[in-house]
Amino acid sequence: MVDIDVPVWAARLQVLRRGRMWSQEELARRLAEVADETERDRLPAQGMRVRMIQLWESGEQRPDERYTELLCKAFGTDEKELFVGDATGTTLWHYLTGIPLRPGMFSAEEEERTGRAIEEPKRADDGTVGYFRAIVDAYNRADLRPSDQINHLRPIFAGIEEFHRDANPPVRHALLLLAAENAELISRMHHENGDPGEALAWSNEAIRDAREAADMLLEAYTLAQRAGLADAEANPDHLVDMAVAARERGHLPPRMDALARHHEAQGHALAGDLDTCLRRLEESAQSLAEPEDDTPYHFDCSVEAHNALCVGCLVDLGRAQGAIEILELQSSEGPTTYAAAYALARMAHAYAEAHERERCVQAAREAFVMARRTGASRAIHELARAHIPPQPTRHRRILL
Numbered sequence: 001m002v003d004i005d006v007p008v009w010a011a012r013l014q015v016l017r018r019g020r021m022w023s024q025e026e027l028a029r030r031l032a033e034v035a036d037e038t039e040r041d042r043l044p045a046q047g048m049r050v051r052m053i054q055l056w057e058s059g060e061q062r063p064d065e066r067y068t069e070l071l072c073k074a075f076g077t078d079e080k081e082l083f084v085g086d087a088t089g090t091t092l093w094h095y096l097t098g099i100p101l102r103p104g105m106f107s108a109e110e111e112e113r114t115g116r117a118i119e120e121p122k123r124a125d126d127g128t129v130g131y132f133r134a135i136v137d138a139y140n141r142a143d144l145r146p147s148d149q150i151n152h153l154r155p156i157f158a159g160i161e162e163f164h165r166d167a168n169p170p171v172r173h174a175l176l177l178l179a180a181e182n183a184e185l186i187s188r189m190h191h192e193n194g195d196p197g198e199a200l201a202w203s204n205e206a207i208r209d210a211r212e213a214a215d216m217l218l219e220a221y222t223l224a225q226r227a228g229l230a231d232a233e234a235n236p237d238h239l240v241d242m243a244v245a246a247r248e249r250g251h252l253p254p255r256m257d258a259l260a261r262h263h264e265a266q267g268h269a270l271a272g273d274l275d276t277c278l279r280r281l282e283e284s285a286q287s288l289a290e291p292e293d294d295t296p297y298h299f300d301c302s303v304e305a306h307n308a309l310c311v312g313c314l315v316d317l318g319r320a321q322g323a324i325e326i327l328e329l330q331s332s333e334g335p336t337t338y339a340a341a342y343a344l345a346r347m348a349h350a351y352a353e354a355h356e357r358e359r360c361v362q363a364a365r366e367a368f369v370m371a372r373r374t375g376a377s378r379a380i381h382e383l384a385r386a387h388i389p390p391q392p393t394r395h396r397r398i399l400l
Contacts, residue, residue, distance in 0.1 A: 004095060009083040010059035011095040016075050016082070017057075019094075019101035021148050024053045027074065034073035039066075076103075087111075093118045098155030102138055106131065118159070121166035128167075129174045132160055136182050140298050142337040145375030146192040153189070157182045177218060180209035181297065184222050191229050192338050194377030199229050220249035221256060221297045227263035230270060230312075231378070239267035253293035255301045258284045262309050269313035277313050281306075300339070304330065308343050315346060320353030338376035341367055345382035352386040360388050 004011055017027050028049035032040055043049065055061040063071060072082055081087070087108070093115040094101040106114075114131045117124040139152050157179060164175040187202035203226045210219040227243035230236075243264030247257065261284035268277035288301060307326050314323035327347050334340055344367035351360035364383055371379040 004092065006057070006059035007062075008088055008091055009062070010057050012083065012087075012091045013053075013071070014057045015091055015094045015101050016077075016103070017053075018098075018152075019103060020075075021100075021144070021152065024050050024057075027053055030074040031067070031070045034070055039070075089115050097159050099159050100135070100139075100152050100155075102135060105134065105138065117163075121163050122168060124163050124167040124171045124175070126171070126174075128163070129171060129178065132156065132163075132175070133178055136178065136185070137298075140185055142339055143335060146189040146338055146377070147375050149189045150186055150193065153182060153186050157186065173213060176209055176213040177215060180206045180213060180215075180218055180222060183209060184225050185298075187229070188225065192342075192376060192378050194381050196229070196231070196233075200226075200233065203229060216249045217252075217256070217295075218297075220246040220252055220260070223249070224256065224260040224263055225299070227260070227267060230263070230266040231381075236267045236270035239270070240264055243267065253295045254287045254290035255293055255295050255299075256297075258287035258301055258306075259299055261287065262306070265313055266309065266316075269316040272317065274317050274319075277317065281310055281313065308339075308346065311343075311346055311350065315350050315353060318353070320350045323350040324354055324356075336370055336374060338371075338374045338379065341370040341374050341376035341379040342382060344370060345376075345379040345386070349382060349386040352388055355389045357389040357391065360386065364388065 006014075017024070022030070025046070028046055031049060032043055032046075035043060044052075052061070052063075052067070056063055068079055068082070072079055075082060090101070090108070090111040093099075097118060101111075110127065110131060114128055117128045136153065136156060139149050139156075141149075160175050160179045160182060164172045164179055166172075167175060183202050183206035187199050187206060190196075190198035190202060203222070206222040207219070207226060210222045223242050223246035227239045227246065230239055233239050243260045246252070246260040247264075252260065261280045265277045265280035265284065268280060285306060288303070288306060307330060311323040311326050314320070314326070323346075327350060344363055348360050348363035348367055351357075351363055364386060367379055367383055370376070371383070
């Protein structure tokens with residue numbers, strides 16, 4: 001058995017918590033939630049509960065009977081499963097790699113087989129590729145905070161990178177393709193998290209892996225998404241070049257062609273080229289109107305996403321009124337996500353540019369609350385760009 005620096009039961013607690021995307025603070029809150037009223041009154045304060053969890057996960061203390069019961073309730077498991085039971089091997093490889101354990105997502109046999117492949121990459125097979133693809137897809141969700149996605153996707157990427165160096169050729173190629181997709185997703189999450197440097201660095205990684213895999217469609221996808229990092233890139237011409245390069249990789253499916261033209265329009269908007277920007281947006285809409293294709297990559301190609309991009313381009317071009325006309329045709333109902341927070345921030349920016357103070361203030365307040373809730377740092381940065389019009393001065397007659 002591999003030696004680790006904590007008892008196996010402590011590693012198990014950490015693995016279970018991380019797999020559920022809970023911070024230690026979140027687990028401390030949940031312990032209070034599952035306690036009955038009498039029990040809750042006897043619990044220490046939140047900060048002390050967090051400190052206790054730190055001691056448990058470091059192996060310095062073991063939970064007593066009362067906290068064991070609360071932990072079982074919080075995790076929805078029994079004491080045997082919580083304190084390892086027969087899953088020692090699975091606990092160890094998840095703990096050592098940082099790859100999140102998704103409860104109930106895989107069978108014990110699939111977990112054990114993946115763990116053996118972790119120890120010896122030559123054992124990796126199609127099942128290993130499927131395991132990693134499923135777990136990446138599980139974190140490709142708009143309802144998750146970008147920072148949480150980054151924290152869980154990075155160790156997955158590291159694991160895939162190890163595999164594609166040492167696995168057998170067919171598996172190596174499949175994992176390399178997945179590594180490029182994963183790196184691109186991490187890039188987008190850094191973009192949403194307001195970290196342009198990391199967004200560009202991970203985009204470079206995605207493009208490199210796609211080129212190494214010699215997959216023209218995947219390379220086109222990574223280049224098009226790189227062009228979408230419009231507010232993370234100081235050079236609009238470079239963004240346009242990336243989008244054009246994506247379209248030059250060959251005949252793209254309609255949705256991916258629309259994606260490339262979308263992001264090329266962003267570059268033209270930042271450069272102040274109105275005519276070319278509008279032409280690319282029109283071409284993008286035409287591609288989206290074609291029958292759906294089976295592009296295997298995840299991106300939003302909806303009418304709502306197209307309209308949101310049009311709004312952004314019009315704001316960047318100083319045509320706020322046109323942006324407002326699009327915004328007012330859209331429904332304000334929908335899920336609370338980082339994308340929705342950014343769209344609201346764009347709305348506030350458009351109203352500010354149009355000198356509509358009351359609407360600007362209302363949209364900005366809603367966007368800020370949603371951004372805080374969803375971790376949408378990019379939305380907060382967008383709000384900082386919106387200069388709220390001053391309150392109109394009321395002229396009063398002064399009697400002398």
